[in-house]
Amino acid sequence: MEGVTKTDIAALRQLCPGGVLTNVDLASISQWKIGGIADVVLRPSSTEQVADLRRWLHDRRKGHVVVGLTSNLLFADGGLRVPCLQIGPRMGAVAINGNDVRAQAGAWVPSFARKLMKAGLTGGEHICGIPGTLGGLVCMNGGSQRNGISTNVVAVESVNQVGECSSRSVIDCGFGYRQSVFQKNNEIITSISLRFSHADRALIRENMRGILANRRRKFPRRDPSCGSVFKSDPAMYEEVGPPGQVIERLGLKGMRIGDAEISPDHANFIVNRGKACARDVLQLVALISTEVMSATGHRLVAEAHHVDESGNIKPLNSVET
Ligand SMILES: Cc1cc2nc3c(=O)[nH]c(=O)nc-3n(C[C@H](O)[C@H](O)[C@H](O)COP(=O)(O)OP(=O)(O)OC[C@H]3O[C@@H](n4cnc5c(N)ncnc54)[C@H](O)[C@@H]3O)c2cc1C
Incomplete structure (x- = not known):
């Protein structure tokens, strides 16, 4: 080995x-x-x-x-x-105290969102359908409905490369659209403190149901995927629309390399139709990026990341095919 x-x-x-x-x-x-x-x-x-x-x-x-x-x-x-x-999940504990929530980084996001709802806390509805851990969500500053988890973060505890623990307040986390300092500093997020407001539990539940129903309508459900492959860039959005719409207009929906396919349900998803390999996905990403660049002049940036054999993590569009 x-x-x-x-x-x-x-x-x-x-x-x-x-x-x-x-x-x-x-x-x-x-x-x-x-x-x-x-x-x-x-x-x-x-x-x-x-x-x-x-x-x-x-x-x-x-x-x-x-x-x-x-x-x-x-x-x-x-x-x-x-x-x-x-x-x-071995680090998935969540503790709620009034408006304040402390969660370990391994908490599963959909169940975390349900816990907030049960405690009558609002602000976490937009994450209820995101199938990751809270640590991953904070690292990516993920969210939906034009929202990011950073809105509710108070502080993040992490462990650096030499095994030292520290705590960072939200202003030191470098949060931006799908960005955080944790994508660059090689620290491991171990727990997160967050704050939410109180609201009527039935209204929160209703809102979550609406969000989940909308996601079921819009996103492919049957085949494995990584969610949206490309980030939405504000300048591109303004001029030509979000990545999914642009890719769809170029007629690329349903295009396939090996078992990797641009989802017929949502063009910003690449689904695994069986035995797709990483090379198939990377080739599709390169093809989409080239087509979008030549049609619109905009360079797509991938939200999904590639992990190579040595553990280096890079956006999919920066990997040589
Ligand atoms: C069907 C589907 C739908 C999705 N919908 C959305 C959506 O609506 N909005 C959205 O934002 N994302 C979405 N995603 C993408 C993904 O779920 C999120 O980015 C998620 O938060 C990643 O969490 P994870 O635990 O899976 O992290 P991973 O994918 O395992 O890792 C992502 C990054 O975070 C780092 N990381 C993970 N855990 C830690 C930690 N504890 N400390 C430090 N770094 C860490 C990794 O090194 C990596 O760089 C979707 C994915 C799928 C498959």
Whole structure:
């Protein structure tokens, strides 16, 4: 095993009891159902474990990659030769105290939104259909209905590369449209403090039902995908419309390379119709980018990211095909 030896695995099992998986088929755990074999997946259950693992990896100069539920990621066909640190349900606790909410980064977003609704808290309805972790959502500043989770964030706790924990207030998180400082600083988000307002629970539930029904109408549901592939750029939106509309107008809906297909339901989604590989998706992304550039003069930027074998994460449109 390149990079991680049997002795390493034994040490990692001590640091992360019950959370070390080897030879993991990424296609079986990734949302797009694409990817080769990952040598090691680490699933810590506490901030202390995250810090210990990071310190251990740093001291041995071992690279690694951090993921949540992979709902915004495309893994390389060659898989992963560095450990994959996955922050998921083992770190999914949520505590609500009046208007204040503290959640671990592995909390599943749809169930987090439901907890807010049950507590009569409004502001989180727009995230109720997003199939990722709260940590991933904060890293991407994801949201819907022209909203981002940053609106409700008060502070974010994270662990840096050498295993030190710190807390950042919202103004230091560098939030922008689908952007945050965590996309660049290589820190792992471990918990998030948020604030929401109180409102009538029935109204919140009604609003969430409407949002989910709208998503079911608009987005493909049957085949695996990564949600919207391209970001909506305000200048492009103003001139020619959102990426999905532009791609549709160019007649690209339904276009297929291998088993990767531009969804006939929504042109900004690429769906896996069976055995798509990462190369098929990347080639479709390149084709769409070229067509949109030559028709509109606008350069599309991908919201979904690629993870290469060494754990480097880049927007899909920056990857050589
Ligand atoms: C069907 C579908 C619909 C979607 N709809 C939407 C939508 O409406 N709006 C929207 O914004 N997104 C949407 N997405 C994309 C995706 O769900 C979000 O970006 C989500 O928040 C990513 O969370 P994740 O846990 O899956 O993160 P991942 O995809 O695993 O990771 C995304 C990025 O976050 C980083 N990351 C993950 N966890 C952490 C952590 N704890 N600390 C530091 N960095 C971390 C990763 O390194 C990576 O760079 C959709 C995806 C799908 C499949």
